[in-house]
Amino acid sequence: MTQTFERLDVPPAYQLVFQAIETEIVEGRLNAGDRLPTETAMARQFGVNRSTVREGIRLLEQSGLVRREAGRRLHVSLPHTRELAPRVSRAMVMQRVTFRELWEVAMALEPAAAALAAARISDAALTRLEENVEATRQAVAAGDPVVPLDVEFHALVAEAAGNKALLLCREPMSLLFYPAIRVLFTKSETGRIAQGRLIKAHEILLDALRARDEKTARDWMTRHIVDFKRGYAVRGLDMDAAVDRLSLLAV
Amino acid sequence: MTQTFERLDVPPAYQLVFQAIETEIVEGRLNAGDRLPTETAMARQFGVNRSTVREGIRLLEQSGLVRREAGRRLHVSLPHTRELAPRVSRAMVMQRVTFRELWEVAMALEPAAAALAAARISDAALTRLEENVEATRQAVAAGDPVVPLDVEFHALVAEAAGNKALLLCREPMSLLFYPAIRVLFTKSETGRIAQGRLIKAHEILLDALRARDEKTARDWMTRHIVDFKRGYAVRGLDMDAAVDRLSLLAV
DNA sequence: TCTTGCCCGTTTGTCCGACAATCAGAGCGT
DNA sequence: ACGCTCTGATTGTCGGACAAACGGGCAAGA
Incomplete structure (x- = not known):
């Protein structure tokens, strides 16, 4: 043999x-x-x-x-989120990940992050969140883009969760997900309504975090993420279309 | 000026x-x-x-x-999970991520993966899962290590969820989490009990997936992950200790 | 026909030596 | 103390070189 x-x-x-x-x-x-x-x-x-x-x-x-x-x-040096996340995001784009897939991951991670944040958030983090919500209100009033502030809001919540593994898992998804929802907040009538709902959700979430109320934080974050999906549907956008390369440059 | x-x-x-x-x-x-x-x-x-x-x-x-x-x-070539995940895992180790942090992420992702898998799993994937569960039963009987089979089980479930973003998010966590629970399945009496619970959970999960029962799949996956935490507690292990470098070499 | 061995141009991996730009630090003058 | 200049060390880039390995063609032998 x-x-x-x-x-x-x-x-x-x-x-x-x-x-x-x-x-x-x-x-x-x-x-x-x-x-x-x-x-x-x-x-x-x-x-x-x-x-x-x-x-x-x-x-x-x-x-x-x-x-x-x-x-x-x-x-x-420690490899940091800022370097790793973009690579994973790029891999997602090249693998033609869809908005639905990103949304499903967000539905798993963001409510969990909110609940953890409610248990652990520091006063400093609360202050930054308050500033963010206030800035968002002003952006809406002035007609400025709200998505960057939305991205920041969710990043702050995740950071407040005090979980480095969660941050590393979440960041690549976030990098693609939030840019992909930019279309929902255009200056149309629907866009204005969506902005109103976003502000309200952020305000309630902030209150829940301030009150250390895990359940409310989790529930409202869930609603908030569901809202994005509904926005997609209302506008007749295709959730099963691959996230565009352009998203990589968006934020 | x-x-x-x-x-x-x-x-x-x-x-x-x-x-x-x-x-x-x-x-x-x-x-x-x-x-x-x-x-x-x-x-x-x-x-x-x-x-x-x-x-x-x-x-x-x-x-x-x-x-x-x-x-x-x-x-x-497309950057693939096999290359990206180890880098993120390494970053987690270097950032002294704790078992608790990994567990929290697993609690968010694994039940979601199970629910999605229940909705979408293919017959081929079911077959592979059945083979895995059978192999696990035999490993337990023969006294062989079960953790590699456990890792595979969860990877198969995640794959069956048909969500590439989820796979990319989950893998780095999984690479560290499952090695970290190896200690729970030693040949002691407690280890044997833990193995029994693991098998039972996998069997029920398999049935739930076969029946396309999202709720049962999600619930039992949650129980299953909670079980790992309990195992840690029962053995008096410190959940807030950083995951060891050795875990990187383990699987 | 199939295998084996050989030749040859191409491409990669590695080496050597070189030099401009730049930075860190010493020394100096005020 | 402060600023200036000089000097040596280090990096980024270059040019050229060569062995090893590959791909493919071709011929000899079974």
């Missing part, structure tokens, strides 16, 4: 450099804030050329594990 | 190369499967050195936007 062999892949040296440094970081021997050695030094240590080290560094850079501070020296 | 200027940052050329190609892909002028030009050709087109192009390619590679097929030529 003939022995079958599985394809053995020889990773190029620059990937080994990447993995070596990545391991140091993940295993905690290099901590956030630490400075990496210079490229030449690492080239000497690894016994490869500086170009090879540089290619490895690019991989680290894109993973968010190292960052180039204002100057030039490389620092180890 | 003197004009004030804000610091203008000149991105290095390799990042421009990255952005240029990234844009081509995101805007749809380059589609998944397309072959990229050779490095020398791109260097000629961009008017930069091949080394610079290569550094840009490393950034694309790490984003999952291009892939090195078996041979060598670079193909455009």
Whole structure:
């Protein structure tokens, strides 16, 4: 009988450099804030050329594990939501995720975030939410766009939930979902009605959070998200159409 | 009066190369499967050195936007869950996410996934779930580890929900959550009891999905996730301890 | 016909050496 | 103390080079 062999892949040296440094970081021997050695030094240590080290560094850079501070020296850094979320969002767009799919995820996450926030919200966070709601009222009065403020409102609620895993899960969805509802708040009559409902929901949510009332927070957030779906239906928009690439640039 | 200027940052050329190609892909002028030009050709087109192009390619590679097929030529590819989820998981570990945080997210996502799956599951997916539950029964009988099968069960349910956004949100959490519950299923007496409860929950869930019973699916998934928390408490484990780095290697 | 071996142009991975721009810090003058 | 200049270190970019591996064509052998 003939022995079958599985394809053995020889990773190029620059990937080994990447993995070596990545391991140091993940295993905690290099901590956030630490400075990496210079490229030449690492080239000497690894016994490869500086170009090879540089290619490895690019991989680290894109993973968010190292960052180039204002100057030039490389620092180890925590990969942060601001870098990871856009990549996941982009993947969603490329996989032709629909508004319905985003809405379903929002229906799961946003009410949960609201309930957690009600239990844990700090006074500082409450103040920022109050400012946000006030700004939204003014934007509506002035005819300015409300969606950026809506995005902020929900982000603040999620942040107040004090759950870093939730933030990481929610952000990519949020990045696409809220831009996609921009159409619901145009200057038409329907748009004005939708803005009124949005303000009311935010106000009630704010009150519920202030009162540490988990149940009301959860229920009204649910209503609020359901409202977006209804807005879509009322306008005859297709919930099963893929979210557009343009959404990525919107916020 | 003197004009004030804000610091203008000149991105290095390799990042421009990255952005240029990234844009081509995101805007749809380059589609998944397309072959990229050779490095020398791109260097000629961009008017930069091949080394610079290569550094840009490393950034694309790490984003999952291009892939090195078996041979060598670079193909455009959809960034997939398998690449994105581990990065987010790693970020969670580095941010010292606790089991409680993961559990809260699971409490939001898993019941929703179960309900959606009940509405949409295909016969093929049902078959795979049945096989999984059967394999779990055998693993319990044989004393083999059940956690990998549990991970698979929940992944199958999520897949059956037919929601790509949900999959992308859920995966990073799942990658950490299920390894973290491994301790609950040791060979002790408590472990055996926990295994029994797990099997029962999976069986009922399977029946609910087969019957397209959304409510039962959601309720039992909720119970099932609550059970994990109880298991943690019963064993006196600290839910507010950061999930360990080791979890990353576990599955 | 199918396999094997060989040749050849192409492409990637790696290396070497070089240099301008820029930053950090030392030293200096006021 | 403050500002200035000089100097060395470091990064970003370049040009050129070469071995290894691949793809494909072609010929020899079963």
